Amino acid sequence: MDETRWLSTEESAAWVRLVALAELLPGVLDAQLLRDAGLTHFEYGVLMALGASRERTMRMTELASRTNATLPRLSHVARRLEERGLIRRFPCPEDRRATNATVTDAGLALIEAAAPGHVDTVRANVLDVLSPEQLQQLYEIAGRVLSRLDPDERLTATSCQFSEGPALARAG
Amino acid sequence: MDETRWLSTEESAAWVRLVALAELLPGVLDAQLLRDAGLTHFEYGVLMALGASRERTMRMTELASRTNATLPRLSHVARRLEERGLIRRFPCPEDRRATNATVTDAGLALIEAAAPGHVDTVRANVLDVLSPEQLQQLYEIAGRVLSRLDPDERLTATSCQFSEGPALARAG
DNA sequence: CGCGATTACTTGTCGATACAACCAACATGC
DNA sequence: GCATGTTGGTTGTATCGACAAGTAATCGCG
Numbered sequence: 001m002d003e004t005r006w007l008s009t010e011e012s013a014a015w016v017r018l019v020a021l022a023e024l025l026p027g028v029l030d031a032q033l034l035r036d037a038g039l040t041h042f043e044y045g046v047l048m049a050l051g052a053s054r055e056r057t058m059r060m061t062e063l064a065s066r067t068n069a070t071l072p073r074l075s076h077v078a079r080r081l082e083e084r085g086l087i088r089r090f091p092c093p094e095d096r097r098a099t100n101a102t103v104t105d106a107g108l109a110l111i112e113a114a115a116p117g118h119v120d121t122v123r124a125n126v127l128d129v130l131s132p133e134q135l136q137q138l139y140e141i142a143g144r145v146l147s148r149l150d151p152d153e154r155l156t157a158t159s160c161q162f163s164e165g166p167a168l169a170r171a172g
Numbered sequence: 173m174d175e176t177r178w179l180s181t182e183e184s185a186a187w188v189r190l191v192a193l194a195e196l197l198p199g200v201l202d203a204q205l206l207r208d209a210g211l212t213h214f215e216y217g218v219l220m221a222l223g224a225s226r227e228r229t230m231r232m233t234e235l236a237s238r239t240n241a242t243l244p245r246l247s248h249v250a251r252r253l254e255e256r257g258l259i260r261r262f263p264c265p266e267d268r269r270a271t272n273a274t275v276t277d278a279g280l281a282l283i284e285a286a287a288p289g290h291v292d293t294v295r296a297n298v299l300d301v302l303s304p305e306q307l308q309q310l311y312e313i314a315g316r317v318l319s320r321l322d323p324d325e326r327l328t329a330t331s332c333q334f335s336e337g338p339a340l341a342r343a344g
Numbered sequence: 345c346g347c348g349a350t351t352a353c354t355t356g357t358c359g360a361t362a363c364a365a366c367c368a369a370c371a372t373g374c
Numbered sequence: 375g376c377a378t379g380t381t382g383g384t385t386g387t388a389t390c391g392a393c394a395a396g397t398a399a400t401c402g403c404g
């Protein structure tokens with residue numbers, strides 16, 4: 001039974017680096033956003049997801065799915081964001097069990113103010129150290145892995161991310 | 173001043189996938205190890221780092237550095253691991269401010285028992301979905317990024333990881 | 345209808361981490 | 375040698391997320 005296929009030298013080396021990357025990246029993103037905008041990366045993602053969605057509004061369940069949060073976690077975070085005036089919640093008219101969340105103007109203003117610094121961080125730590133070929137390779141590699149980790153593409157569906165520019169105002 | 177270089181379509185796509193990967197990977201590793209061995213991935217890393225070090229022993233500060241932990245965090249985790257009999261702590265004879273941590277036989281036994289399942293998880297979710305070329309590319313790409321995130325190579329220095337096999341017993 | 349099951353969310357509790365404050369031991373300047 | 379500062383580590387406090395339980399609305403089905 002004990003037929004474990006241990007890692008080759010190359011596999012181990014690549015894995016060690018990937019783990020280190022996954023360990024360090026979230027902290028760097030959180031630190032910059034927290035310092036410059038008072039938002040965790042997760043909160044930033046929540047506001048971005050709402051800002052990029054139709055009517056700037058999304059159901060809590062859908063939002064949780066898109067941001068890889070459990071519903072209780074999102075509920076707590078949403079309460080805090082609402083207390084800060086960055087989002088608003090109201091019952092969904094079509095399904096009275098459901099709750100809709102909307103980014104407020106203040107929320108949009110905050111992420112638009114935060115976006116440049118965040119993009120700088122992303123460039124400085126990741127994008128600008130890679131060649132165009134490596135960027136494409138990263139896209140393919142991460143795609144393969146995500147086919148396992150996220151087969152439904154919940155986290156990579158087009159919303160959630162600042163693409164080219166501050167393309168948020170196109171909401172309403 | 174507002175000369176932010178926004179992300180191109182390719183950059184954005186690669187970045188979204190990398191973020192999703194960094195978001196999902198820790199949870200998958202934690203879940204499997206917690207379920208099968210009662211260890212978080214961080215605790216597993218601590219035990220592995222000790223097991224791979226000379227005399228199975230390391231200074232708390234060094235261990236914190238290698239595992240990307242703050243010293244308070246490591247202190248709390250070490251107390252819990254010690255209560256479970258997986259490590260032992262004792263004052264360093266050479267510097268009486270310092271504390272040394274050692275994996276116990278029980279700790280070694282636990283990680284050796286946990287390693288096969290962990291390796292399976294790593295293979296299933298990452299290594300086995302990549303071609304040999306992609307493995308090499310991942311190594312290079314992560315290396316570039318880590319040159320920014322971890323310039324001192326604290327997390328990638330040879331310890332910390334199960335390389336080819338259960339090569340732990342070679343300690344004492 | 346009407347009863348159980350499911351869905352959507354909120355709330356409560358607990359464990360874990362960050363941050364700050366703290367103490368002990370070493371190191372230096374004078 | 376003793377005052378000052380630095381290093382190594384632990385302990386307390388507040389915050390955040392996971393898990394479980396609870397509530398309310400909808401669905402399924404006889």
